[in-house]
Amino acid sequence: MKDNFISIADLSADEIHQTLELAVEIKAKLKAGEDYKPLAGKTMAMIFAKPSARTRISFETGIQKLGGYALYLSPDDISIGKREAVKDIAQVISRYNEAIMARLFSHEHMLELAEYASIPVINGLTDYNHPCQVMGDILTVKEHRKNLDDLKVVFVGDGNNVVNSWLNLAAKIPMNFVLTGPDGYDPDEKTLTSARESGISNIEIIHDPVQAMKDADVVYTDVWASMGQEEESVKRAAEFKDYQLNSELMSHSKPTALVMHCLPAHRGDEISDEVIDGANSIVFDQAENRMHIQNAIMVQLMS
Ligand code: CP
Ligand code: NVA
Secondary structure (H helix, E strand, O other), X not given: XXXXXXXXXXXXXXXXXXXXXXXXXXXXHHHOOOOXXXXXXXXXXXXXXXXXXXXXXXXXXXXXXXXXEEEEEXXXXXXXXXXXXXXXXXXXXXXXXXXXXXXXXXXXXXXXXXXXXXXXXXXXXXXXXXXXHHHHHHHHHHHHHOOOOOOEEEEEXXXXXXXXXHHHHHOOOOOEEEEEOOOOOOOOHHHHHHHXXXXXXXXXXXXXXXXXXXXXXXXXXXXXXXXXXXXXXXXXXXXXXXHOEOHHHHOOOOOOOEEXXXXXXXXXXOEOHHHHOOOOEOHHHHHHHHHHHHHHHHHHHHO
């Protein structure tokens, strides 16, 4: 494990598996009500430049269960990169706390924060990626399928930050990963190339959603307009209208295909009620596992 948790691209396959195993162990301890406090006396500053439910709640609750404490700093508190320089706030927080968790717009700012902080920095989402999300996702897939063998993941929608993290994962763990969405919404080009060049996974972009769904074990979707893209919502809704994850589209995947969404969901847009509420949906297990995987990451970095 590196000193920071910024991207799945920074981890080896072994480190990914170790983190998953530690998450399973810590989850079992918490479920059993064990007195397990590896982060006693540790504090983490959480900088949010964007809104959040799951990330804030899961980190804040998770660290407290492990004996530590997290401070929530809202977009108005720090105004990172506006009220003061990223490198200044990185050094200031390093004098008070044992870790920083940040949710930022700019991935460059995340890298700068990590460069100038003398304490570990955990990435809670940028415009580029969302590594905690995808680590929690793969934990959830493993729990449901028991293994990750011959996995086919179909992501329906925008080639966004969540997709970039899935591509980073596909460069480390073999899988078939298919993105299906309208032309012009591809993921980050370098990330796509690296995933393909890793040579361990089969990565495809298929614009026909019905064709893409064939043999899917996992079908994943996310909002069409991410945080910061609100002004494109109407245009995107028109362009993504054929990519709603509904029962008709699901009928082209394996009948056992698991349904995933990082949440928050825009019900009736990218996903229909019957699919998100259906028997194959594991979205709330996924949300829960955010806390367990992040607990493992915090223990690895802070204890
Ligand atoms: N999935 C996720 O990161 O949710 P929040 O934006 O609510 O934190
Ligand atoms: N792609 C979404 C993920 C939210 C958790 C966004 O960035 O808004």
